[in-house]
Amino acid sequence: MDKKNHIVNEDGLEKEAPLLVSIPKRNPFTVPEGYFDELPSAIMDKIRAEGQKPGSVGKKIFWLFRPQWILAVFIGLMGIFLFVRHQSNSPVSYEALAASVPDSTIYSHLQNNIEFVDENSLEDAVQNINITAPASSDTTDQQQIINYLINHNVDASDIENAL
Amino acid sequence: MSEEISDNELLEQFRIESTRNLAFHMLVTKYQKRVYWQVRRIIIDHDDANDVVQNTFIKVWKNLDGFKEASRLYTWIYRIATNESLTFLKQKRAPLYIPFESVERGLSRKLTDDNFFKAEEIEKKLQQAMLTLPEKQRIVFNLRYYDEMPYEEMAGVLETSVGALKASYHHAAKKIEEFLKNN
Numbered sequence: 001m002d003k004k005n006h007i008v009n010e011d012g013l014e015k016e017a018p019l020l021v022s023i024p025k026r027n028p029f030t031v032p033e034g035y036f037d038e039l040p041s042a043i044m045d046k047i048r049a050e051g052q053k054p055g056s057v058g059k060k061i062f063w064l065f066r067p068q069w070i071l072a073v074f075i076g077l078m079g080i081f082l083f084v085r086h087q088s089n090s091p092v093s094y095e096a097l098a099a100s101v102p103d104s105t106i107y108s109h110l111q112n113n114i115e116f117v118d119e120n121s122l123e124d125a126v127q128n129i130n131i132t133a134p135a136s137s138d139t140t141d142q143q144q145i146i147n148y149l150i151n152h153n154v155d156a157s158d159i160e161n162a163l
Numbered sequence: 164m165s166e167e168i169s170d171n172e173l174l175e176q177f178r179i180e181s182t183r184n185l186a187f188h189m190l191v192t193k194y195q196k197r198v199y200w201q202v203r204r205i206i207i208d209h210d211d212a213n214d215v216v217q218n219t220f221i222k223v224w225k226n227l228d229g230f231k232e233a234s235r236l237y238t239w240i241y242r243i244a245t246n247e248s249l250t251f252l253k254q255k256r257a258p259l260y261i262p263f264e265s266v267e268r269g270l271s272r273k274l275t276d277d278n279f280f281k282a283e284e285i286e287k288k289l290q291q292a293m294l295t296l297p298e299k300q301r302i303v304f305n306l307r308y309y310d311e312m313p314y315e316e317m318a319g320v321l322e323t324s325v326g327a328l329k330a331s332y333h334h335a336a337k338k339i340e341e342f343l344k345n346n
Contacts, residue, residue, distance in 0.1 A: 011307070011336075013336055016333065017336045017337065017340035019343040019344060020289070020336060020343060023285050023286060023289050024283075026282075026286065027200065027309075028280055028283075028287070029200070029203050029209075029279060029280055030279045030280070031209060031279060032209070035213075036196060036199070039199075039213075039217075040191040040192050042217065043217050043220045043221065044184065044187070044188055044191075046221060
């Protein structure tokens, strides 16, 4: 069934789109038999089944702002994560780091790289470290020194080479 | 008979709890065909259109209490139906859905396969031409060409200016004409 082309004339489509206008303005879609007779009841059944009440504003507000809620929760979680991470990454002092390195490692490194060690830099570094020198005493326990050297496998020739 | 009942009367009856269900049943009966055909022309497939139409009226049920009557009831329902249709098509394009064919090609294929599409070859070409239009432009064309909706009313449905709608409609008509010439 053709529809009268009021709109076609009003919109000037006859000139703009003559092919389009030549096609009968007919509804080519169909529906199953009795579809519209049953649709209102089907909708009412669905409303009853979902327990839908008109004007559930609170739920509506939540779903309207769902992206904002999700974003707010995400930002909150990120903030907590970053805070916890920052707290655990407290700066460690150089002295504490150095103290954790075994003496044998330091000695071995010095022995292998003695040529590259700048004595002036070493001296400056030592001066800057806040270490209380033991009180010098004539009664320095030489035995303690000897024991140290023995315990750390320090050979006399090693000392000589280092010097 | 339900079409004789005015929108104001329907709204009045809806607001009374004892007559709410009956009023809504009558509202659906009054507007179901117009809503269905609007949705069907966008969605193409009957089963999908049925889902969208039902979702539309469920939304109408939930929000009718808050209907401010700033626009006509039908304009408001039409707007819900349009948004539901666009949401449906958007979901088909969702990032996680990896299509082997575009949504439009899928809809075009449904024209051929659909048992509820009875058209001459040229009418099928017209529907295929319309599927090449951007979604909103297709809606504008349908509302104007098939429903003969005044631009002022369409502006309320689509929340777009009359000027933009006229431009969109004429662009759509030109694109369809071009498609028909080349195919």
